[in-house]
Amino acid sequence: MTRLSTLLTVLIAGLAMVLVPASAGAAPHDGGSQPTYSYANAIRETAWVDTGLKDPSGKAVRVAADIIRPSELTSGVPVIMDASPYYACCGRGNESQLKTYDSAGRPVQFPLYYDNYFVPRGYAIVLVDLAGTNRSNGCVDIGGPSDIGSAKAVVDWLNGRATGYTTATGSTTVKATWTSGNVGMIGKSWDGTIANGVAATGVAGLKTIVPISAISSWYDYYRANGADLTAGQPSGLSTLVETSAAQNGCRSVQSAIDAGSPTNGNYTSWWDQRNYYAQAANVHASVFVAHGMEDDNVKPINFGQWWDALAAHGVERKIWLSQTSHVDPFDYRRAAWVDTLHQWFDHYLMGVTTASRTARSSASNAPRTTGWTRRATRRWPPRRR
Numbered sequence: 001m002t003r004l005s006t007l008l009t010v011l012i013a014g015l016a017m018v019l020v021p022a023s024a025g026a027a028p029h030d031g032g033s034q035p036t037y038s039y040a041n042a043i044r045e046t047a048w049v050d051t052g053l054k055d056p057s058g059k060a061v062r063v064a065a066d067i068i069r070p071s072e073l074t075s076g077v078p079v080i081m082d083a084s085p086y087y088a089c090c091g092r093g094n095e096s097q098l099k100t101y102d103s104a105g106r107p108v109q110f111p112l113y114y115d116n117y118f119v120p121r122g123y124a125i126v127l128v129d130l131a132g133t134n135r136s137n138g139c140v141d142i143g144g145p146s147d148i149g150s151a152k153a154v155v156d157w158l159n160g161r162a163t164g165y166t167t168a169t170g171s172t173t174v175k176a177t178w179t180s181g182n183v184g185m186i187g188k189s190w191d192g193t194i195a196n197g198v199a200a201t202g203v204a205g206l207k208t209i210v211p212i213s214a215i216s217s218w219y220d221y222y223r224a225n226g227a228d229l230t231a232g233q234p235s236g237l238s239t240l241v242e243t244s245a246a247q248n249g250c251r252s253v254q255s256a257i258d259a260g261s262p263t264n265g266n267y268t269s270w271w272d273q274r275n276y277y278a279q280a281a282n283v284h285a286s287v288f289v290a291h292g293m294e295d296d297n298v299k300p301i302n303f304g305q306w307w308d309a310l311a312a313h314g315v316e317r318k319i320w321l322s323q324t325s326h327v328d329p330f331d332y333r334r335a336a337w338v339d340t341l342h343q344w345f346d347h348y349l350m351g352v353t354t355a356s357r358t359a360r361s362s363a364s365n366a367p368r369t370t371g372w373t374r375r376a377t378r379r380w381p382p383r384r385r
Contacts, residue, residue, distance in 0.1 A: 003326060012175070030241075030289075031352065032121075032342065032343060032346035032350070032352045033121040033123070033187050033337075033342075033350060033352070034055070034121060035120035035121050036120065036122070036301070037070035037071075037072050037073070037119065037120050037121070037122055038070070038071065038072070038120070039115070039116055039120050041071050042068050042070055042071055042115075042119050043067070043068070043069050044066075044067070044068050044069075044106045044107050045066075045067050045068050045106060045107075045168045046065065046067065046105065046106070046107065046125050046135075047062055047064075047065045047067065047164035047166070047174050047176070048061050048062040048063065048064055048135075048164065048165045048166075048167060048168050049062060049065055049153050049154050049156075049157045049159065049162055049163070049164045049165075049195060050062055050153065050162060050163045050165070051063055051131065051138070051146075051149050051153040051162075052149070052152055052153065052162070053131070053138060053145070053146060053149055054253075055137060055138050055139060055249060055250070056139070056249060056252045057249060059175050061131050061136070061138035061150075062136065062137060062138075062165065063113075063128055063129055063130065063131055063132065063136040063138070063150045063153065063154065064128070064135035064136050064168070064170060065126050065127070065128050065129075065154045065157070065164070065376045066099060066126070066127045066128075066129075067107070067124060067125070067126050067220050068107060068110060068115045068119055068124065068125050069119065069123075069124035069125070069178060069242075070119055070122060070123075070124070073122060073178065073371055074177075074178055075177065075178055075179075075180075076179075076180045076181070077122065077123065077124045077178050077179050077180060077348035078095070078122075078123055078124070078179070078180050078182040078345070078350055079123065079124045079125075079126050079158055079179055079183045079184070079349075080114055080118055080123050080124070080125050080126070080155065080184050080185075080186060080345060080349075081125075081126040081127070081128060081151070081155070081183055081184065081185050081186070082112075082114065082125075082126075082128070082185070082186055082187045082191050083126050083127075083128035083130060083150060083151035083154070083185065083187065083191060083194045083195070083198075084127070084128070084129070084133075084187060084190065084191040084194070085129075085130045085133040085140060085147075085190055086133075086190065086191070086241060086242035087099045087111070087127060087129055087133065087134045088129070088133060088135075088243075089133070089134075089240060089241050090133035090173065090240070090241070090347070091111060092111035092112055092188075092191075093111055093328070094331060097111035097112065098111065099107070099111065099381070101251075103371070107127075109213065110125060110127055111127075112330075113128075113330070113338075114186070116162040116341075117338065118342075118345070121342070122350075123345070124178070124179060126158075126281050128150060128151055128154050129150075130146075130147055130150045130151070130194070130241075131146045131147070131150045132238070132241075132242045132243060132246035133241050133242060133243060133245070133246070134145070135168065136150065137168070137245070137246070138150070138246070138250075139238075139242070139246055139249070139250035140189065140238040140241055140242050140246065140250070140253075140259065141192060141233040141253055141256075142218060142235075142237060142238055142257060142274070143194075143197060143215070143274040144220045144270075144273055144274055145273075146195065146253075147197065148192060148197040148198055149197045149262050150194075150203065151185070151194050151195075151197075151294060152198050152201055152203050155183050155203050155205050156203065156205075157176060157264045158176045158181055158183055158205060159181040159204060159205040160175065160176070160181070161181075161204075163280065164176070164177070171198040173380075174248035175242075180193045180349075182205065182207050182348075182349045182350075183205050183206050183207060183349075184206075184207055184208045184209065184210070184348060184349050185198060185199070185208075185209045185210070185306075186209070186210040186211075186212070186330050186341075187210075187211070187212065187214070188212040188213050188216075189214065189215075189297070189298060189326065191211050191214075192209075192210070192211035192212045192213060192214030192215075193211070193215040193216075193218075193276075194318075195209040195210070195211045195214065195217055196211050196215070196276045196306065197255065197274075197276050198210065199276075199282075199283045199284075199285045199287065200276040200280065200282050200283060201279075201282060202282035202283065202284055203293070204284075206284070206285045207285055207349055208285050208286040208287070208288065208344065208345070208348035208349065209285050209286075209287055209288070209289075209290055210288045210290070210341065210344070211287070211290075211303075211306075212290045212328055212329070213290070213291055213292060213295055213326050213328070213331070214289075214291075214292070214298065214302065214303070214306075215276075215296070215302050216276050216277040216302045216303070216304065216305055216306035217271075217272070217274065217275045217276065217277055217278075217290050217302065218234065218271060218274035218275075219267055219271035219275065219296060220299070220301050220302055220305070221299070221302065221313065222234060222261065223265050223267075223271075225265075226264075226265030226266070226267075227265055228263065228265065229299075230352055233257075233258060233261060233263070234257050234261050235254045235257040235258050235261075238250075238253075238254065238257060239254070249253060253328070256270075257270075264299050271317075271329060273277050276306065276307040277305045277306045277308075278309070280306070280309035280310050280312065280313050280315065281313050283301045283310060283315050284314065285315075286315065286316040286317060286348055287304050287306075287310055287315055287316070287317040287318075288317070288318045288319075288320075288341075288344055289306070289307060289317065289318070289319045289320070290319070290320040290321075290322075290328075290329050291303040291319075291320075291321060291322075292321075292322050292324035292325050292327055293321055293322065293323055294323060294324060294325070295324075295325050295326045296325060296326075297325070297326040297328075298326065303319075307319065314332050318344070320337075320340075321353075324366065330353070344375065357362070
């Protein structure tokens, strides 16, 4: 184990693991949902959800929620949701996949594997464009009310508390009558950060989140005790992902970002608004954290303080740690990850009870070059022998 990894293990030595009823073994998940529904014949549609926010010109902000769901099911369908700013500018996964659409604007291809794996098993996959990105209007505000409100509004719509429309600017409404209202959010990096932030609102209907290499405090992403930690300013990140319309219409938001994140390193109210671990008392969803101990993008402090805050408030949780950097477990431990994730969602979104009560934490003690030497325990950190 590297010196850095050893130090990080010591730093999070106060973290405790709460037992949860979902299993985590690598055996095939035979007792849960099965691939019995047609992916080829799945319904593909978009709802534009009113976030309740206004852009700087006073126009109502609607975010695009692209949906792929089983055509055979007309009610009671749980949702796996990934809200992201990256679906048009940068893509997701190692192949930088983008969302693609047919001539009528219906979603054809989703990035990653969530749709083609989970739709046949009875789930709907909902990919949300954050405000100011891809097909959503509004502005990006780097983890603030616009970003978090974008995704929260869709959870509300899925539970009948927000208004959705069939087009970006039209007046014809659409309701999610097909869903159970049970939502699980997942995502890596900024996407997982949004999941953390939405969970910290306590929104009803969000049953679980799976933040992968995610931020729990934007201050601790950009700063370290007053010093610059990450190159660039938050406003530069918003410029990267915003549409051209958002860049032209959101200059006042950009100015507010710069004013709230001074380069002198001061911790301001702007940063405090983006501190999700300080809001952990609001979290009602279970949390499945995955993070690399050598992540030099989203530093391990971001999972450590989030985990500690969740523990203090008795949140059901699970953790996977690896000797990797900013990497999705799908890319270093694929079979076990997909099966564990499947069991996790089946339990929290479908109510499937699994028989085994295996490890609640899984950590690699091996360098990246030697593969996975698994250390599985019922708590994190494990007890000393």
